[in-house]
Amino acid sequence: MHNFGKSFIMFRESVSMALDNIRNNKVRSFLTLLGIMIGVMAVITLITTVSGVTGSITSSFSSMGVGTLTVQVSGSDSKSGVTPEDLQVIANLDSVDGVSPTVNLNGRVSYGKNVQTGKTTSGKNAYYFTANPDMIVQGRALNFTDDDNSTYVCVISQDLVDEFFLGKNPIGETLYVAGLPFTVVGRYEEDSGGGVSSIFMGSADVIIPYTTAMKVNNSDEVTSFTVYLKEGVESDAAQSEIEDAMDKLFDYEEDCFTVSSMESIEDTMNSMATMLSSLLAGIASIALLVGGIGIMNMMLTTVTERTTEIGLKKALGAVPGQIQSQFLMESFLLSMIGGLTGAVFGLALSFGLCKLLGTSFVFNGGAILLGVGFSAVVGIIFGWAPARKASKLNPIDALRAA
C-alpha cells in the first residue's frame, strides 16, 4: 500500500515535470510533435475517406442485390443454355421465389425518323415485374400472356420516353427494335442506383417479353438469369441448392455455369477496400516513423542539456527508474499531444473531403484508435533510448559537468 502510494506520487510528479519541460521549450516541442501530428492526420484522413467512399459503393451494391443470385450459363457441348422448362425447374426449388431470365436483343431502336443506336433492349418475364413492383409508373407491366404468346409489346425507360415522346403519351405508340414493330404498353423508372445497378441488374431502355427476344434471336435457350430467393432464405444454402439442380440439368458436366451472389461481390469489394486502406495507412505510418525519429532526436538533445539536473536529482535520491520514467513520460506526452491534435485535424479534413466527394462521413473509431495508439507507441519506443541514457548517467560525472 505504501509502495503504491509512493509510485502514484512519483507518477504525478513525472507528469507535471514532463509538462513543465514541454511548456518551457514551446517552439522546439511544437516542431517535434508536428511530425507525429501530420502522420496521425494522414492516417485518419486516408482511412476515413477511403472507407467512406467504399462504404457508399458497397451500400449501393447491397441495396439492389439483397435476396438474389445471378446465374451465368456458359453451356456444354450438347446444351448451350437453359430452356424455359429448365427455368421452371429452378423456379420450383424450395428456396426460390421466382426466376427472371435476361435475353439481350441487339439492334437499333427507332421511333419514326428518330433513331437511337446506343440503347439496349432486353427480354424479361412477367415475374421480373412482380419482383420489382414499383418499377412501372405508367401503363402496365409485361404479363404471363405476353410470355406465353411472345407478343410484340414493350415497356420503355423514362430516358427513352424523353428521347422519343417528349410531352406526348407514349402508351399505344409503336417503335421499332431491330426492324421489328413493338407496341409501348408501359413506362418505367429505374431506382436511384443509376449506372452501376443497370449494369449488374441488366435493366435496359426497352424491355420486351423474353420469349419474343428468343424468337427474334432464333434461339430457344437462355444464358443468363436472376434467381429471387424466398424471404429469410440463406443465400449460401440457396446457392448450393441451385447449383445441384443446375448440375442435374447439365448432366454433371464441369464448368457449364456460375452462380454468384451480390454478397460475394460485396465481399470482394470489402476486402479490396480493406487492402487499399491498410496500404494507404501503411504509407502514412512512414510519417509517424519520421515523427518518432524527431522525438528521439529532441529527447537526446534534452538529456544532454539537462545532464546537471539529472546528476543533482540523483544526488538528492532519485533512483534510475524515476529518472527514466520522467523522460519517458515527456516523450510519451509529447507524442500523445501530437497524436490527439493530429486526430482532430484528421477528422476535420476527412469530414471536408467526404463532403467534397459527396460520400457519407463515417466516424471511424478504429482509425482514431490506430492513429493515437500508434503515436503513443512511437513516443514510448523512441523515448526509450534517451530515457535510458539519462537514467544511466553517473551522478558524479553529471554534477561535474556543471
Added chain:
Amino acid sequence: MAEDIFFRMTDIDKIYPLEGEDVHALKKVSLSLDEGEYLSVLGPSGSGKSTLMNIIGCLDTPTSGEYILQGREVEDMDELELAELRNREIGFIFQNSQLLPRLSARKNVELPLIYGGIRPKERRERAEAMLERVGLADRMDHMPNQLSGGQQQRVAIARAMVGNPSILLADEPTGALDQKTGAQIMELFQELNDEHRTVIMITHDLKIASHARRVVHIIDGEISEGGLHDA
C-alpha cells in the same frame, strides 16, 4: 555492533583504473564521527577530497575498506540502496547551489521529498518551514534567478535539511560567494550545528575550515587529524 555506529570509515581505499596505471585516490582512510559533530575536511585540489566526499555522500563506493552510516554498511550497497540512503541520510550542499532554474524556491526545496515519496501537502509544509528557518519566508515563490547568490545558497541549505538527514555534506559552500555573504552562510552552518545537526564541510580554504570544531587534513589521499579549534 554495527547497528549502534553513527559514522565510521575504516581503511577505505579508492583506486581508479586509468590507462593501465591505477590512481590511488584514497589510501587507508579511517574516520569516525559522532552525531552533532562539525567537521572540516581540508585539502588542496587533487588531494582526494572530492573522492572522499563522493564516498561519504554515498555517490560512490570504496574499492576496499568498511563504511558504516547509521548502522548500515555502505561499502557493498547497490545503486538503488545508495539512492535511498542519499535521500534519507545525506543533505548535499554544492559550491554553486545547483538549484533547478525553472522551479521556484519552494519547489526546489521539495525535490528530495518527492523522491522520498512524501505527499504534496506535507512536502509543501516542510519546505516552507525550512525556508523560514533559513530566513527566506518572503522568497518562497521566487525563481532562482530572482535570488541573490547568498539567498540561492540558503535555498540549497534548506533543500539539504528538508529530509532531516543524518549529515549535512557541504562542498565549498562559500566558494562562489563574496566574503560578507560567505560569512553569513558560515554563521548559518554554526547555528545549525548548535541545533545538533551533524555537518561535514569539504574545503581547500583554511579560514573556512577553521569554523569547524574539528579539522582533518587530506593530502595525497591520506588523512590526518588536525586538532581541535575554538569556534
